[in-house]
Amino acid sequence: MSGETILIVDDEAAFLRVAGAFLSGEGYRVVTAMDDASARRAFAEAKPDLVLLDLVMPPARTPEAGLSLVAPFASAIVIVLTAHGDHEFALRAISAGAWDFLAKPVEPELLRFALSRALAKRSLEHEVARLKSERNQTGDALIGASPAMTRLKEMIRRIGAAEIPVIVLGPTGSGKERVAQALHRASARRDRPLVPIHCGAIPAELLESELFGHLRGSFTGAHTDRAGLVASANGGTLFLDEIGEMPVAMQVKLLRFLQEGIYMPVGAREPRHADARIICATHRELEAMIAAGTFREDLYYRLRGVILRAPPLEARREDIPVLAAHFLATAVKKRKLKFSPEALAWLSAQPWPGNVRELKATVECAAALTDPSHPAISIEDLSFAGRGRASPEASDETLPEATAKLERRMIGAALVATDNNHSAAARRLGVSRVGLLKMMTRLGLR
Incomplete structure (x- = not known):
């Protein structure tokens, strides 16, 4: 990843020069140290993301000397280097907290792979920690930093505070309810309830009662008065999931609530008022349903304040x-x-x-x-x-073939999104510019 700092701790000046030049060419910031004291000092000052640590270090020049540095460097990823290939000390280093073990002499491609894998792991850990923190503060968040999700989050930020209704479109399983939750959290109603209802999961004859409530005795089994979900969402947000499954007769009653803010519980004679923002979601094509006569056109335009799309x-x-x-x-x-x-x-x-x-x-x-x-x-x-x-x-594909196909697809998408700007594409992909160019050459994309 571009810009990350790597501390190389080794008592061989020639290795420091060669490894330092190689890693600098890969886009990393390199710091070096040749003994225990300078390594500790460099670690405290540079705060590296990753440490390449030779086990045999002066002044003691024993593997135990290098092992003693693994724990103090635990806030970074530690990859242990040794010319001895001693598996006992390798296992001890990993038990002490090292991420990986490489024997000298290290092949450049192997070193590049180990570093990219280790730093990718660190990036994922940081992202998961950030998401956990965000979830603890605001509930489940929309996860992802792809261009599609970045655009969606920006739209949510812009319209979250508005009172306009929103239709969320997207295929099944794409996270439409998460979009509704994010809209609710971004609104002034965030301290009030977000009340969801799946319009296709409730029988048509019960949907009206679920939404608007009923009075005692209004139908068989109505032994007590019951407030509906509209009343529960008063002051908050009502999320109508799969609105395309709502029966036409029920659409008329919903339209009246949207137009006037009033509704009639089943069995009631006097209308009641509620103030709820409406967010809908569907995987259906509502305009096609309008043409087929299964969705009311006036309701569609009342619901259609803004259309957001949850990307597949x-x-x-x-x-x-x-x-x-x-x-x-x-x-x-x-x-x-x-x-x-x-x-x-x-x-x-x-x-x-x-x-x-x-x-x-x-x-x-x-x-x-x-x-x-x-x-x-x-x-x-x-x-x-x-x-x-x-x-x-x-x-029929081997793993390298499948991996190369994925790399070509992601690099191509990044170049298109950044108008063929190699530096911007490299940042988007989480690699250095030099690393991106080398990958493009290897994959035949240049």
């Missing part, structure tokens, strides 16, 4: 690793579990016709089914949890 997961693939990490952290609160790099690449390459809802269900299922002795979720765990999704063995 296919349009925001950059968000899949962050979403998956968030769902995994939520699913396993008492167990340390992560995704293997191959599993994250596999997740990002899947079509996800069920969108975020399907991704969440797959991650939760994989977390439950993964062997407790395994520290990471593998492709096999995910394909098994995917309920019929093709396994890696059934595909």
Whole structure:
């Protein structure tokens, strides 16, 4: 990632020069140290994101000397280097908190891969921590920083405080209710209730009672007065999910409430008043329903203040690793579990016709089914949890081919979004400009 700081701790001046030049060319800021005291000082001053640490350090020149620095550097990612290839000390270093272990001499491609994987993990951890903090403050947030989600969040910020009605469109599972929640939190009504109702999940004969309430004796089984959801949402927001499933007869009564702010409970003779902002959502094409006579045109234009679109997961693939990490952290609160790099690449390459809802269900299922002795979720765990999704063995593509295809797609999308600006595209992708150009050359995109 561009701009990150790496501290190299090694007593070989030649290695410091070569490794420092290589990492600087990759876009990293490099700080070096040759002994214990200077390493501690450089760490405190530079606050690096990652430390490359040689185990055999002066003045003691024993592996224990390097091991003693792993814990003090725990706020950064530590990758241990050694010329000895001693697995015992490698395991001790990892037990002490090191992220990885590389034996000298280190191949440049291997070093590049280890660094990118480690820093990607750190970025995900920071994003998940940020999302947890945001959720603790404001409830479940819209997750993702892709161009599609950035535009959606900006629209929510602009219209959240307005009193105009909103229709949220999007395919099933794309998070339309999350958009409604975000709109409610951005409004002046945030301290009042957000009341959801799924218009297609309630039988037509009961929908009126659910919305507007009823009086005792108004129908069989009405043993007491009952306030409806409109009354519960007074002063807040009423979220009508799947508005396209609402019966036409019920649409007329909803229209009166929207026009005049009054409604009639079932069995009542006097109208009642309520003040609720209306947010609707549907996966249906309402204009086509109007043409077919199954949705009232006057209601549509009353509801259509602003139309927002919840993007399908296919349009925001950059968000899949962050979403998956968030769902995994939520699913396993008492167990340390992560995704293997191959599993994250596999997740990002899947079509996800069920969108975020399907991704969440797959991650939760994989977390439950993964062997407790395994520290990471593998492709096999995910394909098994995917309920019929093709396994890696059934595909004609190899993992490198699938990964290259995903890289080409993401790089192409970033270049289009930034008008072919390599520096801006590199920032969007989380890599250095030099690293992006090298990837483009390797993939034949230059």
